[in-house]
Amino acid sequence: MNMPSKTYVQVQKIRAIGLTVTSCHHSVDFYTQALGFELVSDITVEGQDYSDLQGITEAKIRIVTLQLGDELIELMEYFNIKGKPIPKDSQSNDIWFQHFAIVVSDMDRAYAQVCSFPIEPISVAPQTILSNNETSGGVRAFKFKDPDGHDLELIWFPTDKGQDKWHQNTNRLFLGIDHSAIAVSNTEQSLHFYRDLLGMQVDSRNLNWRATQASLDNLAGAEVRITSLRPAQGGLGIELLDYLVPGKGRPIPSDWKSCDIAHIQIELVVNDIEQLVDKLQQNGVEFVSSRIVQFTDSGSPYRKGCLVKDPDGHTILLIDY
Incomplete structure (x- = not known):
């Protein structure tokens, strides 16, 4: 049997x-x-x-x-x-960095609204990913900290990017959360955990760099390898951020x-x-x-x-x- x-x-x-x-x-x-x-x-x-x-x-x-x-x-x-x-001098390449990305229907209006509250900007201003970036060209993003210092991102997707639900007609300005992004020290090590042990699926791989990424992260010369994962039922995902330049930041303290x-x-x-x-x-x-x-x-x-x-x-x- x-x-x-x-x-x-x-x-x-x-x-x-x-x-x-x-x-x-x-x-x-x-x-x-x-x-x-x-x-x-x-x-x-x-x-x-x-x-x-x-x-x-x-x-x-x-x-x-x-x-x-x-x-x-x-x-x-x-x-x-x-x-x-949270350490005041935290940066996007510190391994404890983790944000979640709030999808907006109008970046300029959303940016103006959050700036009227007590946030701490990370990005210089909303940034548009260059069109020669196949995975995220045309995406607009702005990173900032909430009043406790938690990292957040506003993100806007052009019609050919992002999940279908972000393109439905709505009068809402803030639409939902697309992903949580975490800084990692080694992409393959993290993939073993999230993909091989937890069974999440790789959705896309990307390399973001040049002046746009530096302005988005407020990190000179920033170059980051991004691996996106989604669970079996889709929806909210996890992004692995592996900083190649300026390299890995500080690890998460064990205590x-x-x-x-x-x-x-x-x-x-x-x-x-x-x-x-x-x-x-x-x-x-x-x-x-x-x-x-x-x-x-x-x-x-x-x-x-x-x-x-x-x-x-x-x-x-x-x-x-």
């Missing part, structure tokens, strides 16, 4: 991007007023399950979920612990924790968390969670979760419904 083969374990979709913030109150004001996000839920969680999940003793966390288009972000404020701030403001977790829905965790353990992946946490409270948006680190120390929350 033929035994049934094991399920092919892979990431199905990205549920949300989680950010640790100093104040949910201030961050909600910024994301809703400056960027058009809408409130979904506002809960406070505590207890052993959440402590074990985030690797924080006696964690008490306010979690505010916001939505833009089809995509979600979670703002997480730790009530009983004051996390370390950074979930309560620190630089903490960003990409929440990946997987089809079999037990099997995947076993696979990751066999491959020497670093775990933040002490176990696969099973949630029984009705407030949790998922049934099981486990927080791990990618090869560079970016945090990934594996969840299973």
